[in-house]
Amino acid sequence: MKIITKNNSLFLWGIMIFSFFYLSMIIPSHKKKSKNIRTYYPEVFHLDNTDKEWVENELKSMTTKEKVAQMIMPWVMGNDQSLDTLETVRIRQMITELKVGGFAYFQGDINNERKDIIDMQALSKIPLLIASDFENGLGMRLTDGNTFPYNMAVAATGDTSLAYNMGKAIAREARAIGVQQNFAPVADINDNPENPVIGIRSFSGNKYIVSKFVNAFIDGAAVGGVISTAKHFPGHGNTKIDSHIELPKIDKSKRYLYKNELFPFIKAIKRGVQSIMIGHLNFPALQKDTLLPASLSHEVVTNLLKNKLGFKGIIITDAMRMKALTKYYSVAEAALMAVNAGNDIILMPPDPEVAITAISNSVFSNEISIERINESVRKILSAKRWIDKTKPKWDIFQNGNSYIPHQKLAQKIADKSITLVKNKRHIIPIKTRKYRRVVSIVFSYGIDRDSVLTFNKLISNKFGSVKTIVLNKRSRRRQYSKAYSYARKAQLIFLPYFMRAQSDEGTQRLYKKYLKFIKKILRLRAPSVLIDFGNPYILSPLPQTKTYLSAYNDVEVSQISAVKAILGKIPIRGTLPISIPKTKYKFGYGLKIN
Template structure:
């Protein structure tokens, strides 16, 4: 054997340590990368015509569930217009991988592929993992779990050839009746929203994904959905500065790579009648870019939404957004028209050549940061297994466990007799639930009852009488709708039954619905114990069962104010 001296070993160890450190060192952030000159960006920019430079600012809609004719129409737009990126919506992962490979081959400059993935790929795609909604995450006290979720989401996105997530939502949802944000927000406490949002996007960005905080300057206190009309935000500049903008300021200071602008009319910031914030230079450039010194990607909300097209039709909105300071014009009604109108605006000098160059180079720099300076092909091999890996599923369960919030009660109140005659009731459903099946394992002397949301009064009365023979009752209140709204769609008779059950001794209630729905169930506060579980996922139903059977300590805190009984921050342990 060759004998090596101590000096060789020391050198070898130092070299191996250097390799290890560099292997795990995080690359510079997208924002940091903008400070240095980039030869690839300069080269691509110099080879593009003005038309194709403008086209880099346009992102168009893509689906994989609309058939071949639709897919071919998107392909034609990519080939003919050489747009900058795609926004994928509904479909399936295998189809999206194949279509992304096809579309990237048509682009002279690789496409920046994006998706709204506030709770991961499952927000848009079948056969993929959905992480908890942001309101659910708002209850978690360990923000490191949310950072880990960001890393897992980034893995999913990158595995599917997506470079940018239009998330997180960093709106402060201080209007319980908000029809468009609501459960998509971390809650109504601006400090909690900021901390959770930063943990989430840092997890994604540290794992190599571009992110976009939305919807600046804050869409949380509106009662109009900007998909259908233009919301009015009637508050003072001082209120907006101190509340709505707070999470976005914190996100900018923490290095967020992108900010999405909302479609809202905000007279305190721009008095132009019917002008959406997306089209306001005082808001986009004056406040976001100049006052808050944001240097990253400024993205419009979808330009096909009525909140922007209602008063600025026929491509006028696209040009105004461009002039206002938007870098990425998302989902124009007509991208070809938008490119031509913006070219004309550039030719007329409606923005300076320097500002135009910065916009285009920011998009190209994002492509470089995401690795698109080298052509990428998505491998279909093991795609489904990779996107449904056990580590991600385990994290979803961990997040769910950490979010369960005990609004009323104690460990003593949850101490049920496992051998006593027990009724396990699920309301709002017509088939046994995961919640019931999990609990039945621990209560051998139990019976399951299902009460649909529109059960007739006579049937409710019969069930109610039947339940009197049970010594303890465990109730799950379920919202089966795809999106958990602020009010349950239960009949008045079913609501009354909830109140009647809550008034009985030894009744435990778990609400697998939007936390705001508790306010619409008067009398529920009288139950022996009450758990807020935020959404009807299998994982949260398992988490609640674990709390009730004593194998999990509830640590969540209510992220929104429900009513006088349950304000923000409520949470027993």
């Protein structure tokens, strides 16, 4: 028998204590495990046992850092096709070295984007999740993409089947080029006419209309095989501040928020929306910290969205490079807070590598549990599996970069959206032979003449000759004087207004300048037709307007429809999806002309 001496005993105790501390360092701690973290697969992705097995196998094959990288979605501008530029090297490095989970595309054209995505997918061991902002079609981001009217115009038709078909059409075009997630639809209620960032991107100022059209779009997108993303939770509609510039605060009661801002999101969750984007907004009624963005708030993302509202799909932040965040948080701070809040995907951090390193180090130091990371990665992999199972059966762009049925759909929506609000002189529909001296004074913010001249080109073709003046932020007194001189001699004056609501000081000055000049034109004897191409609320400060028509947005099909409606080529049936302040023209109003 071996005798254990006192020295031997101390030696053995030393080994045991050392072993305990050593093992505690190499074995992941479960102290940070949350009661809410469990193994589940979002029902919205309809996975079978084979799919779940694939998810688990992929999850087991990844290192901690690779798992974290799945949660990072950097941006790709898509307008640089060279093989050896810093941009292409950056993208290649993020795929092969950082092993990010996907990319958000923002510029380019159809052919090059499709080629880029094929090349990127070939470099990645795990399929990449490719997303983009196609709220009203590929044309929102791609130079040669089809463009549908904005959401407010869609709601003006009163026909939810058009939203469904638009969602499906956009999804099919997106999948044809390799984009699998659309950061749409906008589920915000535009209940603040001065909102500088949502406006016509919202379907309506009425929560019921927003919900109906959002759900129709979601249904169409699912049929088209694309993950739709309701945004910007808990609601970006009731603010005067743009979160790209500063942190907006929506200071409403919890009761009000549940009945209004949250309403479309609650309905979308019940409908089966697969993803929700969290806005960089502050809601004092929902958060104890009145300076914290909702996107970084555990109270909003986990307690409210995941636990109370029961959302089980993918939660993605709004772009992390927006000033509402970057003004107050470092890249590492924001990334860590976003994960702790409960987000699954960190969208466009200013430095993806810094974000991955910060989150990974927090896992290694047991500040964030590996179970928390697994929860998000499991959802991301579930989405990728669903995408693989919903591959399109045919390429709608096989005969070119435009698909005629979708272009016809866009025109149909535009035709049905045109809303006649005032027609006191009964000049609409206009008889072209009655007017020989016609003037069109265009009000625009930028200097891009082509985008605002479709209307004028069509009007000129119909009237034979129209004198056109384009006013913008660079216009000087001489151009205003010239425009007024033309208007004084005219028999008919068109006032196409292309400006949207903006909050910056420069735009506000220009807006006031335009209003003053329009009021001067309206005092002339010749009949004037004010046409909205971006801000349906423009009638509010111009009550003296006798003829007012809203197209809601400036996309080409809507400009075409406006001309057709003015000349009596199509019936006018649109109704206001919003109420115009300080007027009698409320939600649902619209003059009808057959």
